[in-house]
Amino acid sequence: MIAVAGAEAVSVCGGPVIPVQLGRVDSMVPDPEGKLPEETLDASGLKQCFLRKGFSTQQLVALSGAHTIGSKGFGNPSVFDNSYFKILLEKPWVSAGMSSMIGLPSDRALSEDDECLRPPVLAALGTPKITLFGIVYSLNILKDKFLCRWIGIYADDQKTFFEDFKSAYIKLVNSGALWKNV
Numbered sequence: 001m002i003a004v005a006g007a008e009a010v011s012v013c014g015g016p017v018i019p020v021q022l023g024r025v026d027s028m029v030p031d032p033e034g035k036l037p038e039e040t041l042d043a044s045g046l047k048q049c050f051l052r053k054g055f056s057t058q059q060l061v062a063l064s065g066a067h068t069i070g071s072k073g074f075g076n077p078s079v080f081d082n083s084y085f086k087i088l089l090e091k092p093w094v095s096a097g098m099s100s101m102i103g104l105p106s107d108r109a110l111s112e113d114d115e116c117l118r119p120p121v122l123a124a125l126g127t128p129k130i131t132l133f134g135i136v137y138s139l140n141i142l143k144d145k146f147l148c149r150w151i152g153i154y155a156d157d158q159k160t161f162f163e164d165f166k167s168a169y170i171k172l173v174n175s176g177a178l179w180k181n182v
């Protein structure tokens with residue numbers, strides 16, 4: 001129910017439509033304590049925590065984009081879009097008073113990590129394209145492959161954020177689940 005409600009909330013708020021597989025075996029016991037990442041973890045702690053569960057830095061950054069919804073200062077609280085990443089790139093955010101209201105410590109930690117972010121020079125370039133004999137090549141593919149600065153990529157390209165969020169969400173909610181044989 002939680003996995004389905006989460007996916008429904010994302011699409012109702014304008015995010016991607018995420019198919020959630022039904023029919024899983026319900027758990028009879030609660031999860032042990034300490035399975036969720038602490039909001040006070042730094043970027044390296046967050047990355048390790050996600051890696052231990054089989055999630056890459058890219059998936060950590062994409063999933064954290066869910067914080068675009070709600071009251072943490074990432075744009076319209078009821079719209080699922082890529083404002084989270086755009087606002088993280090605006091660091092240090094207008095004023096010290098305002099910055100303390102933006103995001104959780106974990107969100108701010110991602111914006112201070114080189115692997116999660118990207119160099120300002122590439123941020124200024126936006127989405128570069130080369131035109132050769134009428135054919136347009138997007139350098140985004142190269143950026144994705146070799147630079148891996150996910151906050152910048154998702155701030156530039158909401159479609160890529162939606163695609164990556166969708167697959168990471170499916171992986172997250174299916175992780176450790178068992179299904180009935182029907």
Ligand code: HEM
Nearest residue numbers: 037038039040046063064066067069070071072104106169
């Ligand atoms: C990266 C590790 C994460 C940490 C440390 C974290 C921590 C938290 C905390 C502490 C809150 C409560 C904020 C408050 O109201 O004071 C929160 C809210 C929330 N989280 Fe996360 N979270 C993480 C990842 C995720 C993921 C993976 C998702 C979904 C895919 C998610 C979705 C949400 C949503 C929708 C809220 C409500 C936001 C609001 O109403 O302000 N979070 N998170």
